[in-house]
Amino acid sequence: MSVSIDITGLPPERIRVVPSPLAELGMALHALSEPAHHPGLQGWTTSVSTRLDACLADRLCEADFLWRTTFSDVFTPSAGMPGRRTPPGATLAEELDLLDKLSDEQFVDAALEFTCQSTYAGRTVNRLDDPRARERALDLAATRGVQQVRFTKRLLDDPPAIRAWLRELLRECEEAFFADVWARVQHQLAADARHKTELMRRKGLREALASVSASVALDEAGRTVTVDKLTEGHTATGDGALTLVPTSLGWPHLWVLHREGWQPSIMYPVSSPGLAAPPSVEELTLRMSALAHPVRMRLCRHLARGAYTTSELSDAHGMSAPEISRHLSVLKKAGLITTRRHGRYVQHQLDLSVVSRLGGDFIEGVLR
Known part of the structure; x- marks a missing residue:
């Protein structure tokens, strides 16, 4: 799954990197309303x-749905x-102008994106002119509570x-706290x-996008920018521009x-080592699927305690060596175990550093 941006024919001068004080204020409001998303900002949010x-x-x-569950x-x-x-x-x-x-x-x-409509990128009706579309928006708002209906x-x-x-x-947020934030991060x-x-x-x-995030890539033809996310989407710059917006408060979010009809933009977090090499959605799926099998879970119990050969695991689990090998192959493909040769034996062991990060990788992946 990914969001792709077709940049075919876009001149290099119309690809720019520009900070945005309003976008940074939006990220600040999101961090304040969802501090669990941003543990590194706990002192500031408190x-x-x-x-x-x-x-x-x-x-x-009254309007926190503009920044709490998403970024409007x-x-x-x-x-x-x-x-x-x-x-x-x-x-x-x-x-603001x-x-x-x-x-x-x-x-x-x-x-009203996300909260009062079923799709983000496309829109086929005007809620201001179409009574049926207006009623549908209010129905969807009702599922979010009286405050959003109002x-x-x-x-x-x-x-x-x-x-x-x-x-x-x-503007009041700027006076209350954001002016200090912007002076510090701009x-x-x-x-x-x-x-x-x-x-x-x-x-x-290609190099510039790689420095933005390992989750952003340019295809070989140089025509499509792809952002690895747990969603599907597509847009094109046409004769417009592509804007990259750095944020100091945004990690782990990578927003597209x-x-x-709008200018494509990518907002990316700066100075966030945790995002330097995030696992792809495919890697996350592979690892979680590998661990979902009960036999592989039992194998992990052994492999977490030390290095074992296929034969040893076969004896311990009462299974044939080929069956054990197939399960080990799945775990290895998912990057969950390491293999080393010890004399004439091949030993396997659970990569505890990868497994210990799995929960954080999952959260980062779904929030990205």
Whole structure:
């Protein structure tokens, strides 16, 4: 599974790496609402949460579905600008101005993504004009609770009013905590953007994407960027642009904007060693499937304690050597065991370092 971006014919100058203060604010709000996703930010999230004004905290809860379970495209309004070539703004104020330039239909569509529609990338109806689509959005909102129903009704009745409300809420967040965050991280993000840009100039896009994440790759023909994720999606830059957005608060998320008609974007975490070589979705599936078999689980009990030959495992488990070999082959293909030659014997042992990371790899994979 993956999200692919067709960049056929895209000039190199329209592939840029640009920090976004509004996107970083969105990541900050997500970390505050889902601290378990970001254990490395626990000190910061606790500090901000404890000193946050109660009134502001209550108002953040009114629209937290924009950043809690996902990352709404309202935080990347530059991608929705006509021509699909507009870069993120240099300041939060500039990006909030871009938010004002989205059409009401774009704003509503982005604000209700995932929670009040069944698909992300494609959209076939306008909830502002189609009563049936509006009713469907409200039905889906009802499954999320009264609070979201209330917000969705307000949004569908008066998009400009909700947009103004959201803009003021984000501005208050800047005053309350985000100005300090941005002052701390903007130089790091700018430095990373310069590094990736220079890498792209000297060694090409493939090397630059590899430095973004091992989960991002360019095909041999140089026409398709693929992001390894537990979802399927496809978009194309056309005559627009591709934007890479570094984030200091985003790990372990690797976010791809592939909304139809919007500029494709990839938001990636910087300075996150844990994401340097994440297992692919295929590797995760292979490892979990390998461990799901009861015989292989019993073999792992032996192999976790020491190195054993096929013959020893055959005797211990009352199975034939060929049967044991088949199970060992599955475990080895999944990268869960190591094999070494000791004299004329071949011994197998569980790779405890790989197995111990499996839970974290799974969480990272589904959150990526």
